Amino acid sequence: MKIVGIVGSNADFSYNRLLLKFIAKHFNQIVDVEVLDIQDIPLFNQSNDQTNSEPIQRLNRKIMGADGVIIATPEYNHTIPSALQSVLEWLSFKIHPLDGKPIMIVGASYDVQGSSRSQLHLRQVLDAPGVNAVVMPGNEFLLGEVHRAFDENDNLKDKETIQFLETCLKKFIRFINVVNVMDSPEGMKDLSSTEDLHATGKIETTIEDIDMLADDWVEQASDKTKAVEGDTYVKLDRGVLTVNQLNYFLKSMPAELTFADSNNQFLYYNYKYEDEDMLAARRPEQVGNPLANCHPERAFSSVAWVIQQLRNGKEDVVRTHVPTHGPDKFVVHSYQAVRDEDGNYVGINEYVKDIKPIIDWYLEQTGQQLTGGEVDAVSGATSKVDTVSGATVKDN
Amino acid sequence: MNNFIGIVGTNSDNSTNRMLLQFIQKHFADKANIQLCEIKDLPAFNKPEDRKAPDKVQQLSDKITEADGVIISTPEYNHSVPAALKSTLEWLSYTNQPLIDKPVMITGASYGRLGSSRSQTHLRQMLDAPELKARIMPSSEFLLGFSLQAFDEEGNLKHQNKIEELEQIFDDFVQFVDITNQLVKTNHSPKKQTKSFSWEDN
Numbered sequence: 001m002k003i004v005g006i007v008g009s010n011a012d013f014s015y016n017r018l019l020l021k022f023i024a025k026h027f028n029q030i031v032d033v034e035v036l037d038i039q040d041i042p043l044f045n046q047s048n049d050q051t052n053s054e055p056i057q058r059l060n061r062k063i064m065g066a067d068g069v070i071i072a073t074p075e076y077n078h079t080i081p082s083a084l085q086s087v088l089e090w091l092s093f094k095i096h097p098l099d100g101k102p103i104m105i106v107g108a109s110y111d112v113q114g115s116s117r118s119q120l121h122l123r124q125v126l127d128a129p130g131v132n133a134v135v136m137p138g139n140e141f142l143l144g145e146v147h148r149a150f151d152e153n154d155n156l157k158d159k160e161t162i163q164f165l166e167t168c169l170k171k172f173i174r175f176i177n178v179v180n181v182m183d184s185p186e187g188m189k190d191l192s193s194t195e196d197l198h199a200t201g202k203i204e205t206t207i208e209d210i211d212m213l214a215d216d217w218v219e220q221a222s223d224k225t226k227a228v229e230g231d232t233y234v235k236l237d238r239g240v241l242t243v244n245q246l247n248y249f250l251k252s253m254p255a256e257l258t259f260a261d262s263n264n265q266f267l268y269y270n271y272k273y274e275d276e277d278m279l280a281a282r283r284p285e286q287v288g289n290p291l292a293n294c295h296p297e298r299a300f301s302s303v304a305w306v307i308q309q310l311r312n313g314k315e316d317v318v319r320t321h322v323p324t325h326g327p328d329k330f331v332v333h334s335y336q337a338v339r340d341e342d343g344n345y346v347g348i349n350e351y352v353k354d355i356k357p358i359i360d361w362y363l364e365q366t367g368q369q370l371t372g373g374e375v376d377a378v379s380g381a382t383s384k385v386d387t388v389s390g391a392t393v394k395d396n
Numbered sequence: 397m398n399n400f401i402g403i404v405g406t407n408s409d410n411s412t413n414r415m416l417l418q419f420i421q422k423h424f425a426d427k428a429n430i431q432l433c434e435i436k437d438l439p440a441f442n443k444p445e446d447r448k449a450p451d452k453v454q455q456l457s458d459k460i461t462e463a464d465g466v467i468i469s470t471p472e473y474n475h476s477v478p479a480a481l482k483s484t485l486e487w488l489s490y491t492n493q494p495l496i497d498k499p500v501m502i503t504g505a506s507y508g509r510l511g512s513s514r515s516q517t518h519l520r521q522m523l524d525a526p527e528l529k530a531r532i533m534p535s536s537e538f539l540l541g542f543s544l545q546a547f548d549e550e551g552n553l554k555h556q557n558k559i560e561e562l563e564q565i566f567d568d569f570v571q572f573v574d575i576t577n578q579l580v581k582t583n584h585s586p587k588k589q590t591k592s593f594s595w596e597d598n
C-alpha cells in the first residue's frame with residue numbers, strides 16, 4: 001500500500017514534517033509512506049494559473065498514484081496555514097487529484113489543543129466540492145505541545161501516543177480498502193460475481209422450499225427435516241453424544257464459530273452471546289440467510305475472494321486480524337475450509353477469537369516479552385480480506 | 397471623520413470583493429475616509445527566522461496601525477478564507493501584530509448563493525487567535541451572494557435592500573469603532589500584555 005504524506009507547512013523547520021517522517025520510519029513495516037513537501041508550490045493566484053508548473057504537476061502525479069494521503073497540518077491563527085490552503089486551491093482549480101481520495105488528517109502544534117481548530121477547518125476545506133476528498137471520520141490525531149514531544153533522535157517520546165498513532169494508521173489502511181471496494185475503480189477487479197453469494201443454487205443438503213430470509217428459518221427447517229434435538233443421541237466420528245451435549249460442547253469452544261455451506265448459505269453459529277457482546281456480531285434470526293444478506297454490498301468482492309481461495313484449494317485457511325477493537329484485544333478472524341473425506345469443499349468455518357489472553361498467558365509462563373513495533377499486522381496479502389470481517393451483521 | 401482602511405481579501409485581478417469595497421468607499425464617503433489596500437503584491441508567508449516584516453507587509457501594517465478601523469472583504473475558496481488572505485494575516489500576526497484591539501468589520505462576496513458565509517466564519521475564528529486579537533464587530537454579517545450579478549455598470553449594488561442592509565451595518569460599525577477605541581485607550585496595559593504573545597515562548 002502506497003501512501004503520500006503532505007507536510008502542511010512551508011517552514012524550514014517543521015514539527016509536522018518531523019511527525020510525518022516519524023510515521024514513515026516507525027511504521028514502514030505496515031505501509032509505505034512518502035513524505036512530500038510543499039515549499040516549492042507558489043501562492044495560489046486565480047489570475048496567474050500555474051497548474052502546469054513542475055512542482056504542482058509533481059504533487060498531482062504523486063497523489064494520483066497513491067492509495068491514500070495523510071495531511072499533517074500545523075495551526076496558524078486557528079486555521080490551516082496559507083501554504084496548505086494554497087496547495088488545496090491549486091488542487092481544486094483546474095485539476096482535482098484529491099477527488100475520491102482517502103485522507104487521514106494529523107496535526108501538531110504548540111498549543112495543548114494540538115491543531116484541533118485547524119483540523120476542523122481542514123475537514124471543511126477537503127469537503128468542498130472542488131476538492132471532494134474522502135476524509136476518514138473520527139480518529140483525531142492531535143499532537144499538542146509539540147516542542148516537547150520528540151526526543152533527540154526525532155522519535156516521539158510518549159509510548160501511548162505512538163500506540164494511538166498506530167491504531168489510527170491501521171484504521172486508515174482499512175478505511176482505504178473500504179473506500180476502494182466502494183468505488184471499485186478500474187484498476188481493481190470486482191470479484192463478487194465469482195461466487196453465488198445469494199445462494200441461488202442448491203446442494204444435496206439444501207433444505208428446500210423455506211424462505212432463507214425468514215426469521216424463524218431454523219424452526220421451519222427443523223420441522224421440515226424432523227431434525228432431532230435434546231436428549232436424542234447422534235453418532236459422530238468418533239463418539240456418541242446427545243444433541244444437548246453436542247451443543248454444550250460447541251458453545252464451550254473458545255471462539256465464535258460460524259458455518260456456511262458450499263452453497264453460501266449461513267447454517268449455524270454457536271449462539272452463546274447476543275450480537276452486541278460478540279466480536280463478530282451474529283443474530284439468531286440471521287441463520288439460514290444467504291451470505292449476501294450477511295454483508296454490505298461493498299464487501300461482496302472480498303467475501304467472494306476468500307471463499308474462492310478455500311473452494312479452489314488454494315488455501316485451507318485465510319486469516320485476517322481486526323484492529324478496530326482497540327489495543328487491548330488481538331482479534332483474529334480465521335476462515336477455515338471445511339472438506340469431506342475426499343477433500344471436497346463443503347463449506348466454511350469462520351472462527352473468531354481474541355488471542356490476547358493466550359498470548360499474555362504464554363508470555364507470563366515463559367517469561368518472554370512482546371517487543372512490538374516489528375509486528376506487521378495489517379499489510380500484505382490480507383489487505384483484500386480486511387474489509388470482510390467486522391461487516392458480518394448487515395444493518396440497513 | 398474616522399479613517400478606515402478596506403483590505404481586499406484576494407490577489408485576483410478581477411474580484412467582486414474589490415468591487416464591493418469600492419462601492420463602500422464611494423457610498424459612505426460622507427461618513428468615513430476609506431482607503432483601499434491590496435494584498436496582491438505581498439510575498440507568501442514562510443515563517444522566517446528573523447520575524448521581520450518585508451517592506452510591503454510593513455506598509456500594510458503601518459496603515460492598519462494608523463487607521464481607526466479596518467474592513468476586510470473575503471472571498472470564499474473551498475469553504476474557507478483564500479490562501480492569499482491567510483498569508484497576509486500570518487505575516488501580521490507573526491511580525492507587528494497591528495490588528496490587536498483594532499475594530500474590524502467583515503464583509504464577503506461569493507458567486508454562489510451563500511455569499512461566503514463559511515469563509516466569514518473562518519475569518520472570525522482567525523481574527524480571534526491570540527496573535528491577531530482584533531475587535532471584531534459582533535452580531536453583524538454582510539453576505540453578498542451571486543456577486544457576479546450584484547453590480548450595475550457603474551459598480552453600484554443593484555438591489556436597494558442590500559444597500560440598506562449595508563448602511564445599517566456601516567452605521568453600527570462607525571459607532572462600534574468609536575466605543576471600542578475609547579475602551580482600548582483607557583485600558584492601555586492589557587494591550588501591552590497581549591502584544592507580547594508568541595506561540596513559541598508559550
Ligand SMILES: Cc1cc2nc3c(=O)[nH]c(=O)nc-3n(C[C@H](O)[C@H](O)[C@H](O)COP(=O)(O)O)c2cc1C
Nearest residue numbers: 009014015016074075076077078109110111486595
Ligand atoms: C503565524 C503563526 C500563527 C500561529 N498560530 C497558532 C495557533 O493559532 N494555534 C497554535 O496552536 N499554534 C499556533 N502557532 C504556533 C505553531 O503551532 C507552531 O509554529 C508549530 O511549530 C507549527 O507547526 P510546524 O512546526 O509544522 O510548522 C502559530 C505560528 C505561526 C507562525
Ligand SMILES: Cc1cc2nc3c(=O)[nH]c(=O)nc-3n(C[C@H](O)[C@H](O)[C@H](O)COP(=O)(O)O)c2cc1C
Nearest residue numbers: 089093411412413471472473474475505506507508
Ligand atoms: C480554488 C477556488 C475555490 C473556490 N471555492 C468556492 C467556495 O467554496 N464557495 C464559493 O462560494 N465560491 C468558491 N469559489 C468561487 C469564487 O472564487 C468565490 O465565490 C469568491 O468568493 C468570489 O470572490 P471574488 O469575486 O472577490 O474573487 C472558488 C474559486 C476558486 C478559484
